[in-house]
Amino acid sequence: MSYGEDRQIAGFLIEKEWVPAERVVYFLEIARMTEKSLKDLLIQNNLITPSQLQIIEEQIHGVQNKIKSGKNRIPNYKIVAKLGTGGMGSVFKAIDLRDRKEVAIKVLSKQFSEDEEYVRRFRREARTMLEMNHPNIVRAYECGQADGLWYLVMEYVEGKDGFDLLKEKRLSERFIIHIGAQMANAMAYYDKRGMVHRDIKPDNLLITASGQCKLCDLGLAKRASMDSKITAAGVTLGTPQYLSPEQAKGEELDIRSDIYSLGATLFHLATGREPYVAKNIIVIMQKHIHEKIPSLREFRPDLSENLEYIITKMLAKNRRHRYQTPEELYHDFYRLSKGEKLLASSPVKSKVPKGGTNRMMAMKKLAFEGEGYGTARRKAISLQRPHQSSKGEALEPAMSKVRKSFLQQQNWIHWFIGFMMIVILVLIYILLNLI
Numbered sequence: 001m002s003y004g005e006d007r008q009i010a011g012f013l014i015e016k017e018w019v020p021a022e023r024v025v026y027f028l029e030i031a032r033m034t035e036k037s038l039k040d041l042l043i044q045n046n047l048i049t050p051s052q053l054q055i056i057e058e059q060i061h062g063v064q065n066k067i068k069s070g071k072n073r074i075p076n077y078k079i080v081a082k083l084g085t086g087g088m089g090s091v092f093k094a095i096d097l098r099d100r101k102e103v104a105i106k107v108l109s110k111q112f113s114e115d116e117e118y119v120r121r122f123r124r125e126a127r128t129m130l131e132m133n134h135p136n137i138v139r140a141y142e143c144g145q146a147d148g149l150w151y152l153v154m155e156y157v158e159g160k161d162g163f164d165l166l167k168e169k170r171l172s173e174r175f176i177i178h179i180g181a182q183m184a185n186a187m188a189y190y191d192k193r194g195m196v197h198r199d200i201k202p203d204n205l206l207i208t209a210s211g212q213c214k215l216c217d218l219g220l221a222k223r224a225s226m227d228s229k230i231t232a233a234g235v236t237l238g239t240p241q242y243l244s245p246e247q248a249k250g251e252e253l254d255i256r257s258d259i260y261s262l263g264a265t266l267f268h269l270a271t272g273r274e275p276y277v278a279k280n281i282i283v284i285m286q287k288h289i290h291e292k293i294p295s296l297r298e299f300r301p302d303l304s305e306n307l308e309y310i311i312t313k314m315l316a317k318n319r320r321h322r323y324q325t326p327e328e329l330y331h332d333f334y335r336l337s338k339g340e341k342l343l344a345s346s347p348v349k350s351k352v353p354k355g356g357t358n359r360m361m362a363m364k365k366l367a368f369e370g371e372g373y374g375t376a377r378r379k380a381i382s383l384q385r386p387h388q389s390s391k392g393e394a395l396e397p398a399m400s401k402v403r404k405s406f407l408q409q410q411n412w413i414h415w416f417i418g419f420m421m422i423v424i425l426v427l428i429y430i431l432l433n434l435i
Contacts, residue, residue: 005085006028006031006032006037006038006039007085008085008089008109009038009039009056010024010028010038011024011112012056012111013042013048013056016431019042019048020050022046024334025394026280026281027041027042027045027047028280029281030341031281033279038050039053039056054094055129067335070383073146073147074094074105074107074144075144075146076096076097076098076150076253077094077095077096077097077103077105077153078094078095078097079092079093079094079105080092080093080094080095081093083104089107089108089109089112090106090107090108090109091104091105091106092104092105092107093105093156094153096153100157103141103153103154103155103156104153104154104155104156104157105151105152105153105154106151106152106154107149107150107151107186108122108149108150108151109147110149113145113148113149113150114148119150122152123148123150124145125152126140126143126152127143127269128195129154130142130143131151132189132190132191134185134186134189134190135212135214136154136182136183136185136186136212136213136214136215137186137189137190137214137215137216137382138157138206138214138216139154139155140153140154140155140214141153141154141155154216155214156204157208157214157216158208159200159206159208159209159212159214160206160207161203161204161205161206161207162201162202162203162204162205162207162265162268162269163202163203165207166195166202166268166272167270168271170272171269173270173302173303173304173307174309174337175211175271176266176270177307177333177336177337178211178213178337179205179207179213179266179269180262180266180310180329180333181215181330181333181334181337182212182213183200183205183215184327184329184330184333185260185326185330186214186215187255187258187259187262187326187329188325188326188327188330188411191255191325191326195256196253196255196258197215197256197258197261198247198253198257198258198261199217199239199242200215200242200258200262200263200265201241201261201264202238202265202268202269204216204217205265208416208419237363239262240281240284240285240288241264241274241275241276241284242261242264242265242268242274242321243257243260243261243264243288243311244256244257244261244288245260245288245289245311247318248285248286248289254319254324255325255326256319256322256324257319259314259322259323259326259329260314260315260316260319261317262323263313263314263322264310264315265292266311266314267296267311268302269310270296270299270300270307271296271299271300272299273299275288275293275294275315276288276291278293289317293312293315293316293317295308296308296311296312304336306336306341306342307336309342310329310332310333310336310342314329320340324341325375331357
């Protein structure tokens with residue numbers, strides 16, 4: 001079973017409240033890292049019964065089989081293949097019968113098509129994508145409803161996502177710069193329209209054979225002016241491995257959050273590992289907030305200091321120390337592609353110095369300033385993330401609960417430290433009186 005189908009099962013369980021959201025998210029992470037099936041893990045741990053599993057599979061696969069068999073027809077389109085499954089539905093390759101053009105159609109699954117909140121979210125994604133017309137963003141053509149199921153017709157991109165490329169080969173510095181510049185260009189476009197993507201990650205980057213990169217899955221994208229209301233509703237989280245510190249803390253977001261997520265994505269594409277690795281989501285979120293920024297060249301000594309400087313600046317804990325606009329980021333990528341040395345970075349050296357250059361160390365300290373130094377970086381663990389052909393955001397309610405749990409845990413730690421300090425002071429006072 002694919003990771004996308006696991007996400008859809010998780011979304012169904014959370015929606016029906018058959019299993020606590022935190023437990024679903026925990027076992028989804030175990031499934032992702034071990035490549036075990038989520039349904040097998042849930043059965044083994046007595047969280048669902050075989051009869052419940054049968055109901056889940058009928059709900060999830062019933063719609064897919066109906067579409068593939070031709071019993072559910074989308075007007076003017078012929079379904080030719082299934083491309084993948086995500087948290088909210090499935091994506092199919094189709095032919096537009098009016099002009100014979102290949103398209104991709106995202107179909108909202110039955111349980112979500114019947115849920116008003118998810119339909120609103122799906123239609124919001126459609127409206128967002130229909131507004132976009134940029135060479136580095138996947139286009140949307142139309143949105144509609146057929147036989148009770150909502151669908152979104154999109155541009156079909158013949159290419160591979162970031163995870164596909166990671167499985168095939170080590171990516172060159174030139175290629176990483178090329179991808180970074182294109183994504184900065186796309187971000188500048190939607191930033192001018194007041195949008196924040198919120199879920200930039202390797203599998204949301206589609207790369208064609210010619211090297212053109214397109215950003216997809218605007219399911220979490222929202223206008224920045226809506227952010228305080230959205231945050232209050234608890235649906236701001238993207239994918240934990242790539243979210244910004246302010247996302248983890250549930251704060252208001254702007255384009256600098258997307259710059260951080262792109263930095264985490266480029267770090268993964270460059271090194272083959274995520275910036276912060278842990279066995280559960282809460283620890284990963286804590287690392288994004290507190291742990292020192294990992295060194296790019298520690299894992300890829302062949303990469304230049306200039307590229308490390310750019311990605312380190314993108315990953316600054318304090319958003320004021322990151323690139324403030326996508327245009328600034330694009331400018332540095334462009335200069336680096338032309339072989340220019342960046343003003344803030346030191347000359348490129350063939351070997352990585354043991355302690356790093358003073359300028360790079362200062363940059364990392366500045367990027368980390370104001371957040372408190374975290375624990376020492378763990379030894380590198382290389383994790384290959386399962387391929388996810390299609391994406392979805394059905395786990396947002398669960399991630400909201402995880403975020404609340406995380407914030408409560410932080411508040412509890414602060415309370416405990418304060419309590420222990422009071423106890424120590426009382427003991428000192430008693431001892432002094434005894435003396």
